[in-house]
Amino acid sequence: MSSENDKDVKLTGLQKAMARKMIASWTDVPQFQLESEVNCEAMMAFRKKQDYKLSYTAILAKAAADTLAEFPRLNSSWAGDHIVEHEDINIGIAVDTKRGLLVPVISNADRKSLEEIMEELNAMKEKSSRGNFTMEEMQGGTFTISNLGMYRVNSFGSIVNAPEAGILAVGKMQKTVAVGEDNDINVVYMMHPTLTVDHRVTDGATGAKFLTALVERLEHPDENF
Template sequence: MGKEVLMPKLGLTMTKGKIVQWKKKEGDRVQEGEDLVIIETEKITTTVKSPVSGILLKIYAKEGEEVPVGQIIAYIGEIGEQPPPSPTKPALATQQQQAQPIRTEEVKVIGEVRASPRARRLAKEKGIDLSKIRGTGPGGMITEDDVIRELENIEKGMKFTATGLRVKEVIPMSVIRQEISRRMVQSLQTMAQVTLSIEINANSLVKMKNEIESKYSMKITYTDILVKVVAKLLRDHPYLNATLEGDQIKIIEEVNIGIAVALDQGLIVPVIRNADTKPITEIAKESHELADKARENKLNPDEVSGGTFTISNLGMYDIDSFTPIINPPQTAILGVGRIRRAPVVVGDNISIGYIMWLSLTFDHRVMDGHTAAKFLKELTEILEDENKLRTFLS
């Protein structure tokens, strides 16, 4: 007997998913567990595997189509078997159905529109609203050529920005990009965000990275080291590992560090759970695996949820310092800049060493500046002191 493939529910808040790519076409044989379709939700892009072996008899949802959770998207059976009829699709607003923004030249002027008789006659014949045309004649008068250009633009499907500029290309926001946009605006509108920045001596950090890589013969990143140090330090700074619900500040028991990973379609933040209890080698292995899965669209919902603090490293793009935005419902995020060689003052001596900028954004509703500053100061002291850093990484 055949099997219906339904749009899965990959999270508590998921109501619909978008079909990104079918890995098989109608008539192909598929094996149970084989990649069937890539779908995109508000949080992740992931690959759905075939639930059974058989022939892909029917595909109900095309690539680019948004489908409600639980609706049939495909049917797998055997030759001669009759797939069910196409499901009734709810009315989903599409990019083409949405109203076009009004151009600045479409705003009606007070009084009669100034236009030549030939322009008026042609506009009347073609049903063109003269108030939507910008005149190029004397004193802004609309000429016949202006009306002809408007007709050509309509025929070409020409699009304009809200300020009247011609559009070369329209790129619809992906589901992930829309969710990032929504969450970032929500973050800035609902939190009192303040950012503290500090330049640190990164000599010990560079030395420790090389030492760990040599000892364990494995790739270690500066982010891996920061995940471990920050996670342990958060135990002594609970307000940075908390969430605000109503008028209650809830200190979270677990320390789960999110690592921002840049993808072509947007940013995603896989989470290393209980990072304060894991050795640096396990953190490095897990972070690399999560980053690979993110780039291959294979993360599952559990791997991108439950974070209590986030680290965003833009050092690989040669960024020195930036202002990170808190990932709701967390209360803080650490931005990490590049490590570069520069003059370093140690005591009364100047030498060439390594420096790095750290930027901590925190929610001022939950904590005051001195609380966040104390955390950043202690983090700096650990990273700059070889013995303290080695102790935190042990």
């Protein structure tokens, strides 16, 4: 139903390109989602122990990169009649900017330390306020992370950023009553990551193994970072 006070909102070139890309990803990519849960207590304690300001996005990016090294099929792309397994692990980080949603890339994230990844994220944060990322900074991604933990979003699923095979969506940490191994009851912070995967590239079992290994890394940061 229209009103005389309605107005047309013109899209920028970037917004039009993003719309076309999302339509193609949604209509052309058969995708499925897997959700898990992460006990965040050890990760929160690990973060506090660092002598620099470490974000959860940095931890997620490093954990995802190291897990992708174990599961190269998730670090792949669909190429029409074959699959390309990428040698480099380049993590795209979805960020909100004045120009719209952009996905700058942390190249070779598996070869970088947490502190190096944090430095790149700080640079992204500074640039995101202006939205002045270069095309080179947004190219070459092989896997994407979308973190909405700073908002009141418990969990969500993202559309695959084609031609990448997978994207990880993460909501906020929230207090949850949990039953321990000895049936003790505790209140802990939990997070619910959702993995979306291109079903042409891999199957549910591989996606589940990847997500399980990722959760294990996040729950035992002292042993993995």
